[in-house]
Amino acid sequence: QNDQLRKQLSIAKESLKALTSSLAESNAAAEELRRKYSDLELRMEALGLASANKDRTKLEQRLLAAVSDLQLAQKERDQYRDQMLRLNEAVLCYLKTAQAGDAKARMDIEAQLRSTNTLITKSTSEPELPESSLMDGSVISVKEEWSFVVGNLGEKQGVKIGMPMRVMRDDRKIATLRVVDVRQKICGAVIQEMDSEKEKIKVGDRLQVDAHSDVSLR
Structure with missing residues (x-):
């Protein structure tokens, strides 16, 4: 029974690691796309590209592509977050109902769950930029x-x-x-x-x- 529990905990731990890594990559990609979208939109309006010319058309195409990529990245991030939440719940239920098991393995996976919950919380918040002044x-x-x-x-x-x-x-x-x-x-x-x-x-x-x-x- 201990071997079976240890094996199941190991599988759950590896799944958590993979999902944590995927969520981190998705968050980074989403933030990069958000910056690109904001930058492109800013440049178009700031330079007054209101006439129908080639430069404006190219910029609009890049804007549309950036928006599409950002939406996909955000959707993927939400899916990772939901998967991780479900896995957290399932593993916690399993740990509560298991009659016996490896104490170290239980501590390891509980630590992984805490780290995962921290990552999920961060993923739902917008990153804060450092404050600057007019002279700095x-x-x-x-x-x-x-x-x-x-x-x-x-x-x-x-x-x-x-x-x-x-x-x-x-x-x-x-x-x-x-x-x-x-x-x-x-x-x-x-x-x-x-x-x-x-x-x-x-x-x-x-x-x-x-x-x-x-x-x-x-």
Whole structure:
């Protein structure tokens, strides 16, 4: 009887590990697709691509593909979560009704169940981005062909359309931007002036609102 119980616990434990890994991968894929969708949508609106041209058509196609992939990833994530919840319940019922068994195996699988429940709880919550201020933002995306930059400052920090910003690296200014679109936690800005032709804006560069800039929107 102990051998049978040990075998069943081992199978349940491996199933939990596989489902936990799959859920983690699905969560990561869903978050990446969500960022891509938000980024593409922001770029279209910020650059005013309202006319029916090839660039807009391509972007719309990419947006639709991103939305479709995101919906599939979220559906798959929900399925993994439901499967794990059912497996948790079944294993707990089995542990309660089993008359004998390996104490270490029981402790191991109960630990796995606790870890799984923690993962499930995290999967249902939106990730929190670190808070930034108007003088301590950062570049999170750069599109050189459009002279376009996305920063992690948005309405929540008080960013407004038309605001000038400076891009900083090692305490020196390398570029001046102008905000053309604002969302709750991010903003899109066009590059107005580069302080050096040799340098390029990179993801991770610091962003600061430049209250004294007189650069006009071109």
